[in-house]
Amino acid sequence: MGFIIDSDDMYRKFNCLLNQEFFVDKSNIINDFNKLIDKDGSNNVCITKPRRFGKTSIAAMLTTYYSKGFNSQEIFDKLKVSKGKNSINKILKEDIKKIYPKSNILNNNEEDKIDNLIYNLQYLHIETKDIFIIIIDEWDYLISNNVFPHEEKVKYIRFLKSLIKDKGYSAFVFMTGIMPIEKSILNCFVEYSMLKDKKYYQYFGFTEQEVRDLCEKNKKINKNRKIKYEDLENWYNGYKAYNGEKIFNPWSIYHALNRDKIKNYWNGTGRFDELVNIINFNILGVKDDILKLIKGNKIEIELEGFGTENILNGLKNNEETSESDMKTELYSKMVTFGFLTYYDGKISIPNKELEEKFVKVLKSNKDMKYYYDIINNSKxxxxxxxxxxxxxxxxxxxxxxxxxxxxxxxxxxxxxxxxxxxxxxxxx
Incomplete structure (x- = not known):
């Protein structure tokens, strides 16, 4: 595992985003986060959303904004964050190694690097009274990757807790991932997931107004482009915020507008290989429910969080776990990965893009394909x-x-x- 201090990579990434034709300004989230800096109990934020919902883009923006490694004031003076009362301007822009010559944060000794990171942050805080903003993107990569053994995953989670929990050097922590931290020992975070987010939902994914604005911009760029808002709504809409507000898949919206073509852009962005296992899993009613969902029905169910401990322990198909609990866990997982949306106590397939993927998975199962074809044709x-x-x-x-x-x-x-x-x- 590597550590990046004031990363130029994130700076370059955010500049690339700024130069895109269909850039959407989400910088107001910075004003929200500035209010949390050095506020005990609420200054550790974890955002868990499906893949390609803008998490890394937000992390790159925050790194660019807060970093002392480069001057970003000129960039953000043009964005929405500059209009907020909590905007921060930074003037200290020097290399961290020159500022703190006694620090060995950047050494290359992998064996000591984890201990050195925590030690050096503590040392710098004591010596300089500085406090730090920590940004961790894709925190769950190690957890969800089968390459790493169970022992390493447990050790990694303990390290994160040691790095963040009750540390005087930490002013604010922003962490992103797909896998919720719910049910793990990382209880030092306030988490916002697909199931529970009343505060930051509008920053991850595109809102209806943002998509309409992009469509207007698209017309101005080239009058010959054919895509309309209604096309995008049919294919990529369907996720719902807690208040019913529409949330679009930003990855698909961007590529549809950029290529001027409506098609399925989910390929490679979601773990549909796991969906095959879910459908084939021997749990009462799951296959029946999938057929109902594909036909446009909604299924009422009370979902609980699916989190890190579920991955570490694995799905337990035994006498101690009821089929009802297992089904709840599976549907929570599907919402977590963005396969389903959950609103008003009901699950449903969000849009045509996802429906197409579900049908493709069903047709790969010989028995399910036969039943689906009969139902689809009402024979x-x-x-x-x-x-x-x-x-x-x-x-x-x-x-x-x-x-x-x-x-x-x-x-x-x-x-x-x-x-x-x-x-x-x-x-x-």
Whole structure:
């Protein structure tokens, strides 16, 4: 693991963002964070959102703004943050090694680097009375990567706690990731996730007004471009904030406008390989629910957080964990990764882009593809054909296997009847 002090990489990254045609100014979040600096109990913020929702962009902006390594005042004087009462202007711009010659923060001894980081921050704070702003992007990379053994993951979390918790040198900590810290020992953070965020949701993803503004800008750039707001809304909208406000996938919006083409841009941005395992996982009702969701239904369920401890311990499919709890955990995970959205106590597939991915996953499962095709085409008359694939007469009438097959058959029949009835009502 490496440590970066006043990183030029983040500075260059943010400058690249500024120069993009479809840059969206999210700098007001800095004014929100400036209010938290050196405020005990609320100055450690963790933002956990799906991949490609702007977390690294915000981290790059914060690094550029707060860093003493380069002058950024000219950049931010042109952005929204400059209009806030809590804007901070910095004048000290020197190399940290020159300022603190006794410090060995930047040494290359990997064996001692972790201990040195904490020691040097403490030393600098005592010697200079300076306080530090710590920015950690993708904190959960090590946790969610199977390359690292369990022991290393536990050690890493303990290190983070030692680095941050109750440290006098820390004025503010901003940490991002996909995996929520809920249920972990990192209880020194105030966390804002896809399930719980009433404060910073508008900074991660694009709001409806931001997308409309981008569409207007797109027209001015080139009148021949065809994409309209309604196209973007249909394909990339659907995430909901706690108050019902629309949140769009920023990665997909950017690429659709940049290429002037509506298509699925989720490839490579989400862990859909895990979705296959979720669908195939032997939990009561999951496959049925997926079919309902694809047909546009919403499912009422009370979700709890899915977090680090779930990853460290793994999904527990045993007698101690009820199927209801396991289902709740799985759906919480799908919301965490951005596969589903959760609003007003109900889960649903956010948009056409995600629906297309769900269908693709279903069609990769031979059994599920067959049921999906029948339901999608409302071919209730093919129910008998479905039953022909189930060897009902091969088992004794009162056997457990026969009972389970009957239940499965009845469930399929009810689903087909329900969907067909719904489609007929829609046609009328």
């Amino acid at each position: 209730i008359e093919e129910y008998d054909n479905v039953l022909n694939f189930i060897p009902i007469n091969e088992y004794p009438p009162n056997s457990e296997k026969k009972r389970k097959i009957d239940q499965k058959s009845d469930g399929i029949y009810k689903r087909l009847r329900s969907v067909t009835k719904r489609k007929k009502m829609i046609r009328k």
